[in-house]
Amino acid sequence: MHAPLPALTMGEPAGIGPEIAVASWRAGRRFLFVGDRSVLRDVPVREVASAAEASDDAIPVLNVPLAAPAVAGRLDPANAPAVIRAIETAARLAMTGEVGAVVTNPIQKSVLTRAGFAHPGHTEFLAALTGSPMPVMMLACEELRVVPITIHVALRRAIEMLDADLILRTARVTDAALRRDWGIGRPRLAFAGLNPHAGEDGTMGDEEDRIIRPAIAALRAEGIEALGPVPADTMFTPAARRGYDVALGMYHDQVLTPIKTLDMHGGVNVTLGLPIVRTSPDHGTALDIAGKGVADPGSLVSALDLAVDLARRRAAAKIGA
Secondary structure (H helix, E strand, O other): OOOOOOOOOOOOOOHHHHHHHHHHHHHHOOEEEEEOHOOOOOOOEEEEEHHHOOOOOOOOEOOOOOOOOOEOOHHHHHHHHHHHHHHHHHHHHHHHHHOOEOOOOOOOOHHHOOOOOOOOOOHHHHHHHOOOOOOEEEEEEOOOEEOOOOOOHHHHHHHHOOOOHHHHHHHHHHHHHHHHHOOOOOEEEEOOOOOOOOOOOOOOOOOOHHHHHHHHHHHHHHEEEEEEEEEOOOOOOHHHHHHOEEEEEEEEHHHHHHHHHHHHOOOOOEEEOOOOOOOEEEEOOOOOOOOOOOOOOOOHHHHHHHHHHHHHHHHHHHHOO
């Protein structure tokens, strides 16, 4: 089934986003670029008014002009409004069905914050734009999918935030997404313990007994296949990974460290719980190498491929509904 083009946002224009966009196009990936056409160098570009005007002989660009020329590696707060407008535009196109998905190039959050951006990052901003109350961040590669239950907060704050309700809501969104977007009939969700050895019967912490096990029991009562809590130091071996479809961790580094170790250049950030498909490369703006021609486009290529796959499955599900 044919899926509409994904919209690829400009991201931070001084970072590696524009050059990995060009490299992805040269690698055969097709998309509608939403951003300033001037950041795409040494490649044919055609400014369009809609995705319907796209063709394969040039990158179609829905132009969102920058306030100042982009210089690789040099941040300019004057360009923050254009970065934000590009994300807003791509989300609107996906909500109306003009594009099949949104793929976001990395942003420099510190610059956007100084410009009045009120969200911790892409995930929360897209949730606000689409009216989604419970966005969930997943990292995915060929060998592993992971979901952190608490995300970009200090470890101390993550432990304070952790409760059964947060686990339940995150797990429900994850289970629904794996069924709809990945076509997994009965997803297996494995939960890491918070403490070493998953608490070892309360001798190394009681969060497993007070919070995690009751949440897992409630999920099982709902018909969700929930496993654990599993000691985090053993749940990412090859044999262990074959026993589940996604690993849910209690804090950011608990699950992002193993997936980045397995596939740093092929991992994809996917936002679950949105009415649109959204993926992103699993890396930052890399200002230190921007403009040097050494940026690896692998994660963006994977993000574009996954976005198209997920959009195709969603379209098929609507037709079959």
